[in-house]
Amino acid sequence: MTNNDILNIAIKQSAIDSNCHMDDFKSFENKVVISGDNKNARKYLELPFLCDLTSYGNNIVASVSEELSTIVTEYINKYPVEHCFETPNLHVLIEKLKPFNMNVCFMAEYFLPDMTVIKPIECDYETKILEAADFKDLYLPEWSNALCEKRKHLDILAVGAYDKGKLIGLAGCSADCDSMWQIGIDVLPAYRKQGIASCLTNKLAFEVLARNIIPFYCCAWSNIKSARNAIKSGFKPAWVQVTVRTNDFIFDINR
Structure with a gap:
């Protein structure tokens, strides 16, 4: 498989997870969709999302609940893509989430194998x-x-x-x-x-x-x-995600 093959497979899976189309991640315009459950989504995801922001670099696809659609749309269209995933801009979203008893929970970077550089590695054991x-x-x-x-x-x-x-x-x-x-x-x-x-x-x-x-x-x-x-x-960065959860969920994790 080539890097392009691998990337397209990952984007296809992200489209399943986010309840959108593959082309939504390849656009240079942000996209907001209503999240939905899907039996083919990654098993550890709890769907539908309250709010999940995913970016492969060009744009942001926001998979959200109906009640958060407006505030998330305003947020991702106010700042550059990369700034929406970091402070201080992220605090703007956090403030908007407070009336809903929600907060930013997971912030993660995902990696895919780079077929142009990956080669077998050995160790002393x-x-x-x-x-x-x-x-x-x-x-x-x-x-x-x-x-x-x-x-x-x-x-x-x-x-x-x-x-x-x-x-x-x-x-x-x-x-x-x-x-x-x-x-x-x-x-x-x-x-x-x-x-x-x-x-x-x-x-x-x-x-x-x-x-x-x-x-x-x-x-x-x-x-x-x-x-x-x-x-x-032999991996390289591929996409990033920020996921919102309820304050109760976050409290249980921290406890």
């Missing part, structure tokens, strides 16, 4: 490909980024690194939708900064691509370590 049966007992705090306890049935594949038989790093992927699997990575603290994370992320990406599925990687844009790992592993 033994690595193994793991199927679901192999990691069924690994739902532990130290592997909580690689595997998801709440969605075990989606965890499809993993790659582990071992030091004399001891698991020291784990990259796992979840089948979040039919065409794209998300990669997460954990390395034990004593073994970090040795290239293990990039090796495992990279190996898992190749395993996913071999199955004609697109691997994708996500992190908060403040998570420099994770973003560096994505790039070192």
Whole structure:
């Protein structure tokens, strides 16, 4: 697959998630659509959205509830695309959300494999490909980024690194939708900064691509370590999202 093939698959999935058309993300004009549920959306999304802003760089597609349509339309058309995803401009949206008992919750950057630069990466430790049966007992705090306890049935594949038989790093992927699997990575603290994370992320990406599925990687844009790992592993930034949730939801997370 080429980078263009991969990008179009990702945009097609974003259109499913956002309840819009693929061309909406390729336009240079912003688009506001009413969010809706879709059985083919990424499994971890809770649809319909209250407000979700997605950008592949050219514009913003806002997938929103009816009640937020007007204020979100005004907001995304008031500032440049990139400024709508950052402070101080984001505070304008936050103020408008207060009467609805809502706030900005998730702010994430997503990465896709760059087929022009990605190449196999090795590390100094033994690595193994793991199927679901192999990691069924690994739902532990130290592997909580690689595997998801709440969605075990989606965890499809993993790659582990071992030091004399001891698991020291784990990259796992979840089948979040039919065409794209998300990669997460954990390395034990004593073994970090040795290239293990990039090796495992990279190996898992190749395993996913071999199955004609697109691997994708996500992190908060403040998570420099994770973003560096994505790039070192052969990924490049593709899109960003800001998602609004209720204050009660945010309170439960912080508690």
